């Protein structure tokens with residue numbers, strides 16, 4: 001398989017990358033059939049991962065085993081469709097493998113399973129855990145005097161987990177300035193809105209009160225995401241709060257939490273494909 005270099009020079013390239021990712025997510029949701037998939041929370045993270053993998057991270061098919069490459073941990077592991085879509089576009093997961101999503105014996109299950117051959121460093125899915133793993137990696141890199149960075153994606157519903165706040169307290173105390181937390185703030189969780197289930201209130205205020213460098217951005221604006229991920233390094237870790245739309249990209253799924261985890265029918269798929277083509 002050819003090594004894929006993402007030639008991302010401008011915002012238009014990033015928009016094209018996001019579109020490609022949304023198409024792959026759609027296809028995988030269809031392949032999943034009756035197993036269904038976490039569609040909405042994958043779509044809200046597309047523009048974040050497009051910018052991160054397209055413009056920021058030193059991560060590609062040839063450096064997967066290099067200890068000096070950057071690290072990414074999908075702490076909101078159920079959002080794995082977005083992760084698999086970018087790994088596919090980077091030619092790390094091939095098209096045939098994508099078709100096995102959620103099938104018996106597949107490497108691509110409904111939550112990421114550790115597989116260093118495809119650059120997945122940790123199994124995640126139990127919410128609240130990936131963040132602490134990221135702190136462990138950031139500490140290890142510092143001890144080894146390596147300059148690579150660690151990025152971790154959290155859900156806003158995931159921020160209801162107590163372990164998130166233990167970890168949030170720890171990282172600034174350890175001056176882990178090689179760590180960036182990105183929060184997909186789509187205002188929903190599994191069974192309803194954050195406000196209804198467990199209101200998390202102002203995430204930016206919370207993270208800055210835990211002594212993080214914080215920045216709030218539109219999580220579908222590649223330029224804003226890029227600039228936030230490029231804030232100058234200081235002595236503290238960074239938390240980027242991305243305001244997003246759950247199910248972003250398709251009329252039937254935007255802000256419709258039925259699509260947190262739902263079966264994609266052929267009709268849904270065809271409508272979505274049309275909307276993507278006309279976008």
Ligand SMILES: Cc1ncc(C[n+]2csc(CCOP(=O)(O)OP(=O)(O)O)c2C)c(N)n1
Nearest residue numbers: 041078125126127155156157158188189190
């Ligand atoms: C410890 C734990 N409890 C419950 C779940 C079940 N669960 C899967 S997704 C989800 C909602 C998470 O909300 P959020 O992080 O906001 O995800 P998003 O809305 O972006 O999909 C829950 C509770 C889980 N995966 N782990």
